[in-house]
Each structure stands twice: as C-alpha cells, then as structure tokens.
Amino acid sequence: MKSQKSILPEAPTNGSSDACQQMLERGRRSIAGGDSSTMRVLPYHIPLVADRALGSHVWDVAGREYIDLNMSYGPLLFGHCAPHVIKAVVKQISERGSQLGFPTEITIRAAEKLQQLFPSMELLRFANSGTEACASAVRLARTATGRRKLIMFEGHYHGWSEAVFNRYHAPLSELPAEGFGPAIPGTTGMSSGIDEVIVCQWNDLDALERCLARHGSEVAGVIMEPVMANAGLVLPQEGYLQAVRELTLDHGVLLLFDEVITGLRVAAGGAQERFLVTPDITVVSKAIGGGYPVSAFGASKELMEQIVSGPLFHGGVFSGNAVVMSSTEAVLDAVLADRENIYPALETITARLVGGIDEIMTRHGVPHQAVSCGPLLSIMLTKGEVAPLANYRDVRQHCDFESYIQFQHFMQNAGVYFHPNQFEPMFLSTAHTTDDIDQVLEHVEEGVQTCLVR
C-alpha cells in the first residue's frame, strides 16, 4: 500500500446510485477504506469495482466495459486470463497441489528460467511481493558490506517496509537544497530504520557524487528504479546508469536495481539488459508472475552466500508457492520462447498509443510530455511547455495533476481506464490490439477537446 498523495483534491464520484459506489460502501463496512490497497480507492477515484477481466478489457459490477491501460499496475504482460498461464495453473493445482511446504522442482525450474533472463542473479530467492524482496535485498547489502546506510532517490518507491518507505512524493518545500538529505518516513508508526536512509536527487550525478563523498564509507548500497516509474515515467539520462555503476564501485558500495516494474517489461532482461548496466543486487516482481503474487531478489553467488551459509535469514511460508511458481514458469516459458517477437510487437503497439496521444495533444496545443520505455508509458500534462522532465522535482513542479484527473474521469466514463494520478504510468500487454488503441485515441480526441483545450 502506497501513501496517499496529498497534493490532489477530492474528486466527484459517479453518484451514490451507481452499483460500484454501492459495492464500495458495502466494502467499507468490513475492509478499512473499502479495499486492501489505498492506491485503488483514492478520494479522487471514480469508484470502479471490477467484476471480471479478459485480455485487454475489464468489466465493472455495473456491467460497464473498459479498455484497461493499467494492467493491474504492471503484472499482466500477457493480459488478463492469459490462456497459457491459466493452463499451467490449473494443471498445477489439479494434479500436484498448490502449497506443498517442501522444496519443489517447479520452483527450481522457475529460478533456472529467471536466471536465463537475469544472469546477474547467479543465485536468487523467491518471495511474495516487491516490498518483501526489496527489504531482503537491502538487508543483504547491509550484511555483505557491514555498513548501515542506504542511498535512495526522490520519487522512487521500493515498497512500504521499515527499511525503505520514505515520503517519496514529498512536497518540493521539504526537499533539501543540497540535492540529498535524510529520508522522511512514508507513514506514521514506523521505527527508526528509515533514519539510516539518505534520499538523493535522481539523474543528477553531481548530487550523488557529493552524497557519496560525504557518506560513502558508511553506505551499504544505492537502490533505484533504473527507470523512474513511480513519479511519472522518467528515463535515465544518457550514461547516468553507467556513471552510477562506476561511482558505486569506486566507493565499495553495492548497486541495487529495483526492477519490480521494469523486469520483463522494458526488455525481457529488464533495464539491466536494455541499458547494459549490471547491478550487484536485483529485485523483480510484477510481470514475472502473470498476475500471481511473486517476487525475487538475487545477486552473485558470493553475495548470496550470506543466505546460503551466512548470518542472513530469509524465509516465508508462501515463498515459492507452487501455484505462483506455475504461473511464473508459464510467463517465463512464453518470454524465453518468443522474446524476439514479443518485445518488438509491444514497442510497436506502444508507439501507436504514445504517438497518437502526442499528436492529438500537440495539435490542440495541450502542453504535455509523452514518454515510453517498452510497453510502459506515461502522458504527463504540464503547466506550460517545459524542458524534458528529468527527475521527481521536475515532475512535481511542472505537472498539472488536477487537469489530468479531469481528463482521466472523462476517459473512464468513456470506457478507458488508467490511474487518475499522473505519477502512475500506463501499461500495455500482448493482449492489446490496434483496434483497442484506435478506440482509446478516439476517446483521447474527445477528452482533450472537452477537458483540456482552453
């Protein structure tokens, strides 16, 4: 569960007679806030309680159909109800069991296949969520180096554990002029673990250099999303990741790539394959599971020795659960068998969407930036024409969040869903068709004219 973004206003809803609204009201009597993730029931969300989904489409409990550009926040690389994933899961649960409580061959097979895509994970461990795997990855960095401090970046999200949950969408006024400074706890009730974290401006090598010069000897690791995807979508500047890799090596600091979003998405082998930079520790999750709750963290044999026979504990009753491993194996099999076709096709469909939206907004004089990396994309409405957004401060300063919400409401009412907070990117899948994209673009044309042309 991520923190609620305080910069955004309360938004109108579809009206209390709506079936989704009524269902949420019922949900609020048993579930705090009506759902188990705050991100799905933000105050400015038009209520959408999902009934079912197939391919690139989702239906709500009132029977309305939407083209889904959210793909469950990223996991569904092959769309909803992907037949090969269903087949593998049904076979597993009907013939072999779902939770065996022993080492299993299917877990070993899934690990072997994941390693083929991420050779930097010479040894890995499966876990159940990005939060868990990031927390373990950070412990691994601390154990291996004997150092305590961690450097993170503004706008980057690594889950809600004690280790890393900082206020990643902090107001500009709270960000240090120096370009780096102490982390701010992301929620109430946290212990002092976060006090060990320094937060630095991303895509700013100078800030990281100064930060490492001051704190380097105490720093265990530098953790980042190699493509920033939790505060709009911002790509690493040319050479930035390579330079960070060199700097961390110079200071004996481990480099951790949180590829929870980018793994299997910006390339089969994630950002480390796309940008040719190898981290010391990798975390993957979302797309590797095909919609089932899985994550993994891994590193060299030498580092992972801390778990094999060293002092670092890692466990989890459900880690390596057989249902989850069967879906993971099905996803990995599909990617390994056809990556040469899957990724170019995803790039093509994404270019059609991003290019189409860019053309419409440009033609109507709506200031925006359209960014994509593989089937991961973001349309950021800006308050005027600005230089390419390079980091969280730029996104926070220049983006027009309120107009985006109005536009999103129009699109949702027209049958296209993406998240109403423009910090959240959109995700496409192999299930999206050119027909889906063309329908989305028709609604974008109407939505831009209705909500954004002034």
Ligand SMILES: Cc1ncc(COP(=O)(O)O)c(C=O)c1O
């Ligand atoms: C980059 C990144 N890391 C970690 C997480 C946390 O993953 P989870 O929500 O599965 O705990 C997320 C979730 O969105 C994420 O985007």
